[in-house]
Amino acid sequence: MSLDWVITILTDNWPMFLRGAGMTLWISVVGTLIGAAIGLIIGIIHTIPMPERGMKKITLKIINGLLSAYIEFFRGTPMIVQAMVIFYGSAMAFGFDMDVFTAAIFIVSINTGAYMAEIVRGGIISVDKGQFEAAQAIGMNHFQTMINVVLPQVIRNILPATGNQFVINIKDTAVLSVIGVTELFFQTRTVSGNNFRYFESFFIACILYFIMTYTITLLLRRLERKMEGPSNYSMIGGLPMQVVNPEDPSHKIKE
C-alpha cells in the first residue's frame, strides 16, 4: 500500500467520501430514531391487558398477530433482499418509483423497528411489576402508566441496545448501495472504479466507518451516564426530620 495513494485519493475525492459518510449517518440516525419509535409503540400495544371478551379482544388479538408477523418477517429475512423487494416491488405494485432516499429510510426504519420491538418488550418486562401496580393504584390507565412511569424507565434500560442498533445500522446501510443509495460504500465503489486503487479507497472508507461508529459509541456512553442523574440530592431547608411531630400544628391533615 502506499500512503501517497491514500492522500491522493483523499485530496481528489474528499467531497464524495464526505457526502457518502453524511448520507450513511443521516439514514442511520433517522432510521434508528423512527425504528425506536416503532419499537416503543409496538411495545405499548403488545402489553395492553387483554380484555376478557368482545370486539375489543378480537381486534387486539388481530393487531398483535399482525405485529408479530411483521417482527418475525423482518427479522427473518436479509435487509439487502428486503431493499430489493421493497424498492422494485413498490414500483411494480403501485406503479410509482420510490425515491431511493425515502426507500432507504423506510427500509432501515422498519427493519430497526422489528428488532427494537423485541428489545422494548424485554425492557418492559424487566420493569418491576410494582411500578405498574403503583401507577394503576393511583388511577392511571394503561397508556398513562406507560408514558409516565414505565417507558421512561424502559428507554433508560434499552439505551445500550439502541446504541448497538445504531452502530449496526451505520454498517448495514452499505447494503443499500444495491438500490443506488449514494451512501459511503456506494461512493467508495465509484471512486475506486475510477482510479482502480481498490485497497486504498476502501481503506479510507473503513477508517470513516470506524470514526462514525466509535464516535456514536462514545456519545451514547456519555448520554447513559447523564441519564443516571446526579448521585446526590440537595435538601430543602435545614436538617432532615426523621419523624413527624404530632404536636406541630402544621402536621395536621384536615384543616
Place this chain on the structure above:
Amino acid sequence: MEKVIEIQHLSKSFGTHEVLKDIDFSVQKGEVVCVIGSSGSGKSTLLRCINLLEKPSGGKIIYNGEDILGDRHDIHAYRTKLGMVFQQFNLFNNHNVLNNCVVGQVKVMKRRKEEAEKVAIKYLNVVGMDQYVNAKAQQLSGGQKQRVAIARALSMEPDVMLFDEPTSALDPEMVGEVLKVMKDLAKSGLTMLIVTHEMEFAKEVADRVVFMDKGVIVEEGPPEQIFNQPQKERTREFLKRTLR
C-alpha cells in the same frame, strides 16, 4: 354510620386455588380497620381485590352505594378514591420525591402543576419528607421511601387509604417512623384499612380488628375483644403463636 366500602360475598380463586371465600365486610367513614392473620390467609389478596389490582371471581364491591364491578363503572376514577400503600413501597423510579406525589394529580386528576405541587408538599410535610423533594427513590432509606409512598397516596386525597403490610419490608429501626405517621393519620380521622403484623399497633389505633384465616373472616370486633377475649378458637391459636 356511613359505609364507604361494602364487600358482599367476595371470592377470588387463582386457578383452582380458592384464596378468598365468601367475604362479607365493610369499612365505615372515618374508621380504622386492621386486618390480621397468618401468612397466606388472603389479606393482601383482599386489599388487591378491593382496588381491583386483582379481579374478584365473584361477589360485589359497593363503593359509596355504587357497584363498582358493574360493566359501566370507570375503574380508573374509582382507584383514585383509594390510596394504596404497598409493602415494597413501589415509588416511581423515574421520578423524584416531589414528582412521585405530583404525577398522579396532574395526569389522572388533571390538576394544574402548581396546585398539585402545593398539595404534594402539604402531604410530604405530613409525613416529614418535605425536605427531600429533590431526592430520587433510590437515594432514600426504606422508612423514607414508605413515608413518601404514603404522601403520594394522600396527595390524591382519597376517601380510603389501604395499607398492605407497610412496615414488613423495613429494617426494625425504621418501623417506628412509619407507624408514627400512620398513627397521626388515624388520629386525623382518615378512613384506613390496614393489613399488618404489628399487633401492638393494631391494638392502639384500630377501631376494629378483622382476623382472617384460610380465605375467610373468622372474627371481627373492637381490638379489646379480639386481643383480650377472642371468641373463636382459631383466633386464640393465632394470637398465642404471634403474641409472645
